[in-house]
Amino acid sequence: MSGVLVAYYTKNEHCTKIAHEIATKLHGRVDRITDYNRYKGTLGGFIGVLDAYFEKTTRIKYEMNPEDYTAVVIVSPVWAGNLPPAVRSYTNENIGKMKNYGFILSDDKPVRKKTIKRFCQQMPEALAEFSTLDQDIDQEIFQKYLEDFADRIRIIIEKEDYYGKNNTRL
């Protein structure tokens, strides 16, 4: 087990950009979570709002096993103030297998405390988190938050992959 996995879900590709940027900073692998197009298009978006609101899960597909990585970063949009069903499914299936993890949220309105609370309930041992607005992704402020987030994950990686569990250099 070593390194960083960045698992992300997206409908409109903002999270794709975030996932690739954080993966570059952490030299991580990227894995896209897909939902067999259940939420494609305008009607799909409408169904997505309802499913997210009622905290539904959905059938998903992804490639990599989070168990193989020292740390996992989950990148997710906010849907109806909640987790998209695909991210709920992914965390239900995998959170117990993750040794260290953090999450990044992307939304189009300032994130509410209630929303953060819902994500934290699903990922209760997150070591780091932050949220960004769509329109900030190309701004300096986003890079600053992303770097702070990356630092917190780097500390774990350096401790566990480089020095090993007993703090002895491997």
Ligand SMILES: Cc1cc2nc3c(=O)[nH]c(=O)nc-3n(C[C@H](O)[C@H](O)[C@H](O)COP(=O)(O)O)c2cc1C
């Ligand atoms: C079905 C759906 C529901 C959404 N609900 C919210 C919401 O409740 N609050 C919010 O701030 N943004 C909401 N958004 C906007 C997305 O969270 C935001 O645009 C996000 O960055 C999209 O990420 P993506 O481009 O990777 O899909 C919603 C978008 C969709 C498609």
